[in-house]
Amino acid sequence: MSSQDLLQFIFAGLTSGSIYALIAIGFCVVNNTMGIVNFVQVDFITLGGMLMFSALFTLGVPLAAGLLLAVSGVALVAMLVERCGLRPCRSENHLVLIFLTVGLSIILRGLIKMFWGKNRMALPPLTPDEPIRIFGASVLPQALWILLLTLCAIALLTWFFYRTPLGLAMRAVASNPTAAAVVGIPAGRVRLTSYAVAGALGGLAGVLVTPITTLNYDVGVLLGLKGFAAAILGGFGSFPGAVLGGVGLGLLESLSAGYLSSAYKDVVAFVVLLAVLFVRPKGLLGK
Amino acid sequence: MTSKEKFGYFFTLHRSGLTVLALSLAVLLFPLFEDNPYTLGLTNLIAINTIVVLGLNLFIGYAGQISLGHAAFFGLGAYGSAIGSTTFGLPPWPTMLLVAVLVALVALLVGIPALRLSGHYLAMATLGLNFVLHTILLQWDEVTGGPSGFSGIPSLALGRFEFADEFRLHYLLWGVALLVLLLCLNLVRSGVGRGLAALAGDEVAAAALGVDTKTAKVKVFVLSAVLASLAGSLFAHCYAFVSPDSFNIFVSADLVIMVVIGGMGSVWGSLFGAALITVLPEWLDMFETYKDFVHGGILVLVLIFLPQGLVTGLIETVRIRLALRRSKDAAA
Amino acid sequence: MLQLEQVSKNFGGLPALDEVSFGVPQGQIVALIGPNGAGKTTLINCITGVLPATSGRIHFRGQPIEARQPHQIARYGISRTFQNLKLFPRLSVLDNVLTGLTCEGGDSILMAMLRFPYLRHRERQLKLRALEALDRFRLADKAHWPAAVLAYGDRKRVELARATVGRPDLVLLDEPVAGLNTEETAEVAEQLKRLRSAGHTLLLVEHDMELVMTVADRVVVLDSGRCIAVGSPDEVRSNPLVLRAYLGQMEATT
Numbered sequence A: 001m002s003s004q005d006l007l008q009f010i011f012a013g014l015t016s017g018s019i020y021a022l023i024a025i026g027f028c029v030v031n032n033t034m035g036i037v038n039f040v041q042v043d044f045i046t047l048g049g050m051l052m053f054s055a056l057f058t059l060g061v062p063l064a065a066g067l068l069l070a071v072s073g074v075a076l077v078a079m080l081v082e083r084c085g086l087r088p089c090r091s092e093n094h095l096v097l098i099f100l101t102v103g104l105s106i107i108l109r110g111l112i113k114m115f116w117g118k119n120r121m122a123l124p125p126l127t128p129d130e131p132i133r134i135f136g137a138s139v140l141p142q143a144l145w146i147l148l149l150t151l152c153a154i155a156l157l158t159w160f161f162y163r164t165p166l167g168l169a170m171r172a173v174a175s176n177p178t179a180a181a182v183v184g185i186p187a188g189r190v191r192l193t194s195y196a197v198a199g200a201l202g203g204l205a206g207v208l209v210t211p212i213t214t215l216n217y218d219v220g221v222l223l224g225l226k227g228f229a230a231a232i233l234g235g236f237g238s239f240p241g242a243v244l245g246g247v248g249l250g251l252l253e254s255l256s257a258g259y260l261s262s263a264y265k266d267v268v269a270f271v272v273l274l275a276v277l278f279v280r281p282k283g284l285l286g287k
Numbered sequence B: 001m002t003s004k005e006k007f008g009y010f011f012t013l014h015r016s017g018l019t020v021l022a023l024s025l026a027v028l029l030f031p032l033f034e035d036n037p038y039t040l041g042l043t044n045l046i047a048i049n050t051i052v053v054l055g056l057n058l059f060i061g062y063a064g065q066i067s068l069g070h071a072a073f074f075g076l077g078a079y080g081s082a083i084g085s086t087t088f089g090l091p092p093w094p095t096m097l098l099v100a101v102l103v104a105l106v107a108l109l110v111g112i113p114a115l116r117l118s119g120h121y122l123a124m125a126t127l128g129l130n131f132v133l134h135t136i137l138l139q140w141d142e143v144t145g146g147p148s149g150f151s152g153i154p155s156l157a158l159g160r161f162e163f164a165d166e167f168r169l170h171y172l173l174w175g176v177a178l179l180v181l182l183l184c185l186n187l188v189r190s191g192v193g194r195g196l197a198a199l200a201g202d203e204v205a206a207a208a209l210g211v212d213t214k215t216a217k218v219k220v221f222v223l224s225a226v227l228a229s230l231a232g233s234l235f236a237h238c239y240a241f242v243s244p245d246s247f248n249i250f251v252s253a254d255l256v257i258m259v260v261i262g263g264m265g266s267v268w269g270s271l272f273g274a275a276l277i278t279v280l281p282e283w284l285d286m287f288e289t290y291k292d293f294v295h296g297g298i299l300v301l302v303l304i305f306l307p308q309g310l311v312t313g314l315i316e317t318v319r320i321r322l323a324l325r326r327s328k329d330a331a332a
Numbered sequence C: 001m002l003q004l005e006q007v008s009k010n011f012g013g014l015p016a017l018d019e020v021s022f023g024v025p026q027g028q029i030v031a032l033i034g035p036n037g038a039g040k041t042t043l044i045n046c047i048t049g050v051l052p053a054t055s056g057r058i059h060f061r062g063q064p065i066e067a068r069q070p071h072q073i074a075r076y077g078i079s080r081t082f083q084n085l086k087l088f089p090r091l092s093v094l095d096n097v098l099t100g101l102t103c104e105g106g107d108s109i110l111m112a113m114l115r116f117p118y119l120r121h122r123e124r125q126l127k128l129r130a131l132e133a134l135d136r137f138r139l140a141d142k143a144h145w146p147a148a149v150l151a152y153g154d155r156k157r158v159e160l161a162r163a164t165v166g167r168p169d170l171v172l173l174d175e176p177v178a179g180l181n182t183e184e185t186a187e188v189a190e191q192l193k194r195l196r197s198a199g200h201t202l203l204l205v206e207h208d209m210e211l212v213m214t215v216a217d218r219v220v221v222l223d224s225g226r227c228i229a230v231g232s233p234d235e236v237r238s239n240p241l242v243l244r245a246y247l248g249q250m251e252a253t254t
Helices: A003-034 A041-059 A063-086 A092-116 A141-163 A165-175 A175-183 A187-209 A219-234 A239-259 A267-279 B004-011 B015-033 B036-063 B069-088 B091-115 B122-138 B166-188 B191-201 B203-208 B213-239 B249-262 B267-284 B288-305 B311-329 C039-048 C069-074 C095-101 C109-115 C117-136 C152-164 C183-195 C209-215 C234-237 C240-253
Strands: A132-134 A137-139 C003-012 C012-026 C029-033 C055-060 C079-080 C171-176 C199-204 C217-224 C228-229
Touching: A003 A041, A003 A137, A003 A141, A003 A165, A003 A187, A003 A219, A003 A239, A003 B249, A041 A063, A041 A092, A041 A187, A041 A219, A063 A092, A063 A187, A092 B249, A092 B288, A132 B069, A137 A165, A141 A165, A141 A187, A141 A239, A141 B004, A141 B091, A165 A187, A175 A219, A187 A219, A187 C199, A219 A239, A219 A267, A219 B122, A219 B213, A219 C012, A239 A267, A267 B091, A267 B122, A267 B213, B004 B015, B015 B166, B015 B191, B036 B069, B036 B166, B036 B203, B036 B249, B069 B091, B069 B122, B069 B213, B091 B122, B122 B311, B122 C039, B166 B191, B191 B203, B191 B213, B191 C095, B191 C109, B203 B213, B203 C069, B213 C039, B249 B288, B249 B311, B267 B288, B267 C171, B288 B311, B311 C209, B311 C217, C003 C039, C012 C039, C012 C217, C029 C039, C029 C209, C039 C199, C069 C079, C069 C117, C079 C152, C095 C117, C095 C152, C095 C209, C117 C152, C152 C171, C152 C183, C183 C199, C183 C209, C209 C234, C217 C234, C228 C234
Parallel strands: C012 C228, C029 C199, C029 C217, C079 C171, C171 C199
Antiparallel strands: A132 A137, C003 C012, C003 C055, C217 C228
């Protein structure tokens, strides 16, 4: 294999890795504030792509506006899910709450299926599809967009968590929920925000990735599972871990697809997930 | 003690046994009144689902954990039996056992690392397993038949008596389902079962009472996987055809819904949950369109209002009401 | 019977227990007292294996138990109650007490599923023993109630019944009378004495001084994770270090 191919695989890995990182952070945010795995995350991804599709072809707005509309739309839906779906449940039992997110995910998927149908759709990339050559490897402009926007999202999140009062409150809840409740941090608002953030990240991932994959009602399931595997790889709950895990998983996947077999590319994430649970359950950067 | 009291006492003491007896009788006589093969096919499917749900319910209700990939074990059982008895021409019954042992090993492999941790890693690990299995079933077509499925699976037989039509299968499948039901009832009413109930209630307290919590979780997980595998094998021999879509993650989600409807940790509830979700599409014509809403909606509403599950939740509410009234009477 | 040697426990560098050493002789009631935050419950958790001790040795009947899992320690014959009651609300009162006999049913899941006749026989015997225990705690008439509907005092008694039904050698009681009225407290004191005469050894964490002074044979005083006094109730009462620890706390709170 030439070094050109290797570079090609690395670019592909970085691209999908960025997407996994976005999804993984979404899982971590909700886990840190509520202590549960949020299965609705999976549908936030699909919904992002779908809203983008409608914004472009039904409303006919320009790309940048469509992107903003889709991301904020998913964040809004995510807040609705928390407020109307999870809040009414009186149980604090994690088992019940996780099942609840499974149920909400099924409903949301049903809604998506009803509005957009079961057919595969195609979303155009952010800029025209002419590969750019970088050091001999050809890279789609969409891949560069993915890298750029992921970096922007991470920077924005860092600012939010370290420079705003609400971000501080969320970090406080993550590190010690009881103490946070004692000093009067509003648990409800923190939960709502964590869902909004998770939704926005999932939506962004959906908008960015569906031009490369395809868009249909259950595209998010596999992506979500890989995002979760990335979160575990990095150490569940750790944001730097989620980024590292995402990129690591993306690289592993594209290299194994390139050098081993592409038919079983989707199996890599699961093997990684199990291997991490076996060898180092706290993940690469876990506490 | 009057004879009426004696009868009442006898009834309370043996109520589980009597209910099983009544159910067996109903199962025995059912085909005499209903010989429509379509209806029998449906009730046969209920029997198969009941076996899976009983195992899954023990795991969710007693280990307090979530498996979102039980369709994988179901599918492994089905394809294992299909390939073993068709491609390799092995006798079906021993194949069924062999496959169950292999599935138990797979469950151990997934369960030991994921259940060692606190939290719900197993949910994702099993979901992942389900995804992988589905991918393999689709991709490895020279062995599994790929997306078009695997056909020509021989039917089960005892000697020369072949379980080839719905009528005969009814007795086979319900016989197995009732047997599994009885075994599960025995388990939950034993000392081991109480230890598991303690585990579901509070892990620290259970350990302080001498329950080996980590091992118990893995054991129940393996047990539930084995039951799913047996049900899968029966499914394969019963329909003579299997395809990957019977074992995707959405089937796993349906199984979880059956458990939640029945109530976590409830043996009888499992039967009810399996029956309801299997029959529901037959009742609702436009069901295909709204399937997700009905399923998701049931799950969400039950969890919000009766977090212990529909049947258990209702029974428990009644029990607590009664006990409260009695304690008020005693005080007055 | 139980011997602690220099048991320490750190939480992220903060010492909760600092080289605690004392012994619990067979057949006695030993009370563990100390101001809030002295580390009493932490010590119970270290003995029962819920929290592993950072260093030090714990021997039970001559066997080291500091590295054992909670369920193994329970099987050696140490049972406990919890400060914030850990009953199983979904189970009946009788079943709750029966869970206290888990150690005696070391069967496999398979055996339980097949329900052999010998199991049925033993089940009946266990049930009889549980009913006897309920009788001792005057709960027999509520045996089939769900534990969730019991009053607080009754719940405490169910927990006591559960902790003693298996005839453990050592019972650790974490605040058995907290939240009970004087009448109920006196009743628990009677129960504790009766348990002692039945051959149980008890280690009691308690705030209620009156109870401690009436039932305890020995008193161990903890303060900020250190063992500052061990002796008979009278000795401890007149120990200046103990007075200072308690008075100091009273000054701080008033």
